[in-house]
Amino acid sequence: MTDDADSKGTTTADGFRVLWVGVKREPRVFIVATLGAVLFGVLTVADAWVLGWSTQHVLIPAFDTGEIGTDLLVWVFVLFMSVAILRAIGIVARRLGGGIMYYRMQSHTRRGVTRQYLALPMEWHQRHPTGQLLSNAYSDVEAAWSPIMPLPMALGTVVMMVVAVAQMFVADVVMAIVGLLVFPAVVVANLLYQRYASPLMTRAQGLRAEVSEIAHESFDGAMVVKTLGREVEETDRFRAKAQELRDVNIRAGRIRAVFDPALASLPGLGVLVVLAVGVSRVSSGATSAGDVVTIAYLLTIVSFPIRAIGWLLGEFPRSVVGYRRAKAVLDATGAMSFGPDELPRTDAGALLQVEDLHYSYDPDNPLLRGLDLEVKPGRTVALVGATASGKSTLTSLLSRLVDPDAGAIRLDGRDLRTLRKGELPRDVALVPQTAFMFDDTVRGNVTLGADVPDEEVWSALRTSQADGFVAALPDGLDTKLGERGTSLSGGQRQRLSLARALVRRPRLLILDDATSAVDPEVEARILASLRDDVHGAAASLLVVAYRKATISLADEVAHLEGGRIVGRGTHAELLESSPAYAHLVNAYEVDPEGSSVDAGRDNA
Amino acid sequence: MSTTAPAATAGTKMDSGEDIGAIATIRLGMKYSPELREGIGLTMLFAIISSCGQIVVPIAVQQTLDRGLNAPGGPRLDYVAWMGVLAAVAIGLTSWASYAMTTRLFTTSEHGLATLRTKAFRHVHDLPLLTQNTERRGALVSRVTTDVDQVSQFLVFGGLIFVVSIGQMLVATVLMLVYSWELAAVVWLAFLPLFLSIRWFQKKLSAAYTVVRHQVGVLLGAISEPVVGAAVVRSYGVEDRTQARIDTAIQDWQNAYTHAQTYTVTSFSLGGLSAGLANAGVIIIGVLLGFTGDMTPGKVLAFAFLVSLFVGPVQMGTQILTDAQNAISSWRRVLGILETPADLIDPGPDGEVLPRGPIDVRFADVTFNYPDGPPVLREVDLAIDAGTRVAIVGETGSGKSTFAKLLTRLMDPVDGAVLLDGVDVRRIEPRSLRRSVVLVPQEGFLFDDTIAANVRYGRLEASEAEIRESATQLGIDDWLDGLPRGLHTQVGQRGESMSAGERQLVALLRAHLADPDLLVLDEATSAVDPALEMQIGRALERLMQSRTSVTIAHRLSTAEGADEVIVVDKGRVVQRGPHSVLVTQEGSVYAGLHASWIAQHSQV
């Protein structure tokens, strides 16, 4: 994206290409805005004409004759005011139209970009920092369409310019040609500007994203920063980027500072040259003094459009860069593909089969290596494995957050990849290890927008033992939780996250260590109710757990180690057959005696 | 205590900045960015010179035509040549002044804004946790990124030009008065409605742009949801609903902008109407004056020219004023951060420095409630001796994390005091506090960097050998050595490329490296497998010998190993003492928790 080489000469063309996309998308608003601008341009000329008319027909005769008819004065008033009113209408159409088009185009692109955010796979998200994605969706989009605002004005004045140029040629060809030399000069100035400014704009836009990344991450981790007293270091990190951005902006500003007055003065210089040429031609009798006046006047009129066009072109480098960055998101591929299959419409638990599953984050270090697993309908399987053995990875494969490198996962005999979109979430619910709360009400967080009657919400909350604290909240189910549920305790968040899964009555429920912040007592209650009541005990259950209570609930335990299931059977069988398993789950029992004696020693 | 608790001061809301007036905003802005004032006089001079550029060409043309071309004795080439050279020099001079002005403006404003950005960023970190949480992350980020960008546009292309415009307007007024006070009065009368309406428009615009900036924050918040909560959105198949929420935010944003633009456009077109009125008035009244006074057609025409000198800057001025509202409301939002009091009072340099060595802790009748919430801790009064290992247990939501946050001064009590080594935490110098007291929070957070960089947050200068040594002490060196890239492993955003257990290991290592005298662990090993957890527990037992430690855990194995257990229930300390004593207190909260824990871990 930061390839300067190909952005150099073509920025202008690319800029127009971006605009053309906008014009095609919003042709009507564009036309209204442009007509408004043309109206404005025409009436600007008309204003001068009205002044001329008033001078000739009112002012001079009045002073000459010493009297004036009221009707003439009324005419003066009417003419000036109609021009002013029409011009005001032109302004409204131009600016409001331009604004609306600008905002609409931003909205269109943002809708596209955010749709991509939702469609692209997890793996893509993990590669892109939150701050950058926010910046792509906001400031890049804004930059991309920024030339739309000055566009109608520029176009409207082009019309004026064409008229003026035609008049110049009618007046005197030689002087017209001399005057028109201004145009190639403008083009050259602009090309130079693009050439020097583009790389800086690209850099600045990238830095904006980086600044936003740092801010986002740092605010996200504010608690860590605070508890370790690292405010100074964080500020230094931010300052360094902010200053880099500042310096790039200043350099870009300096280039702009050269370009703006150059563009502004080119027509003026043109006028002077025309005058010089004109006067000498008048001396030699080649043209009349009147023509010189006309051409000089016309060139001055043209000088304003050239500036307006300059404003437009000045936005191009930023626009092209912003558009490219947003386009990179729009063009990103890898969205998950879905098949045509459906799952049976039944309440019975689902059959989950995992066969020879392979998955790695890093090809050199495969994580899952030929994993086999089966959860029969209505059965509960506990998945046990050491820290970082790949349990969460497996659960994310099962809920198709990622697809396996090799092997197959089948639900009721159908490969997950052949299922229609929406089928899997309907029947499978994953309660992740880290509870995530939306910036929404309790109800919204549980139902996620589905139309669920309140009794069912309460029933799910009861099962997850969340009913008590929800009832105590000021607005009950309608209490807003704030971003990521910061107003709840860790255990309360976990329980809501559990309720979110329960309320959907999934046919396969996957709990990824989802009760770690819940007290043992509460957990016991939750598990008890899960056991009796995952809707008639019909649902299949896969639980990642260490607690023996959980494990003992399971019909079968699967021990994950080295990327494979190395042991299957009941808890007792595994304890017997696998020392590694025993070491892992019995850890709490080996120790307590010693230390409680220890603790009893020095305190009464 | 029976005294009514004073209103909570712990959670001052983030200042939206909305109440800062326009002038106050600029004054305050100057205060926080002193760079903006630097060399402003000279810049102003350049601005004035460069704005003269706009009249150089018209004057030159007029002079050339009058005295060169239409000179009594035929066209005077030499005069034209001189005039041309003079004008060219003038254009060169004004262009150069314009260049100098723009560069200087870019330099000072970018410097000023980088400073402002950095100060605001820093201040966010200085705000109390609860205050930080009153604003969405996305909005907070926008306040140090896009909002600042908005101000920069205004400072470079608005501020000074506005002052210059006012100047030009005044000069034009004086000139008009010299020509004819009657006509000058006419012009001012024509513009009076505009001037009078400016205040009204400013108010409307200010309100409209405040809504706009607010919607930008909402929009960023909505966009960040599918980015941060990508996994939940996918596994629950709620893409459509999430998109619907984003679409609403996009639409609201668009409406807010369109609404604001309507006012801008109206106020601008009003300027055009006034100009029409002024022109008509000048001609009509000029004619009428001609009958009674000493008015001549030449004077009227000259006056018409003066009117255009007056109208130009007025229109430029209103344009800038309307655009300024957007910038000002952005500026306000940035300044609002800085104006939010950091209400955890910083004792500054007079603060006490904690001596190194184990710390004793005292909670003196501490009562706490979250803003607008019920009391979460009530009259907690307890002492923890230096060098003891204390475990805190209690049900979900009972107030354990709140206790930890008060202890580490992430918040201040509403009533009562927290004392460390006999000193009220409010009087301890922050650096010293953070140096001596470290909290490992319930929600681990890692920065998108390597493991080494993350643990260095604990001690900046730690060498790799020291980190390794720390890991060995904690008993997690096997894990570290097992990682293919060891300390150089990238942890991903928020640490998401690590397993949940690994994230906790890194956080623990980070805290251990910080070498605190009081270590507070809030569920710090909740996701680590039992075997490893016990191993770490034993290591901590050793390491904590010369320190005070407070550990919150649901796994009662931790409590069994502690010197003393504090049982919290519904915000009150209901039991304390060594494990061995507490378990024997029949019917007590602790006995209940313990029975449940045993039940869970002995089931087979």
Ligand SMILES: Nc1ncnc2c1ncn2[C@@H]1O[C@H](COP(=O)(O)OP(=O)(O)OP(=O)(O)O)[C@@H](O)[C@H]1O
């Ligand atoms: N997004 C990722 N990118 C790269 N590596 C990853 C990613 N997620 C996990 N890993 C690595 O894969 C391994 C398994 O992680 P996983 O989260 O599946 O473990 P886990 O069994 O759930 O552990 P825990 O009990 O701690 O939750 C770990 O070594 C982890 O570092």
Ligand SMILES: Nc1ncnc2c1ncn2[C@@H]1O[C@H](COP(=O)(O)OP(=O)(O)OP(=O)(O)O)[C@@H](O)[C@H]1O
């Ligand atoms: N930022 C907050 N704003 C409002 N209320 C809060 C906030 N944080 C916590 N609470 C409420 O205060 C109470 C105590 O919360 P706290 O986090 O201290 O509980 P905890 O004992 O740590 O629970 P857990 O074991 O679940 O972590 C809870 O009812 C919680 O909802």
Ligand SMILES: [Mg+2]
């Ligand atoms: Mg995990």
Ligand SMILES: [Mg+2]
């Ligand atoms: Mg807690």
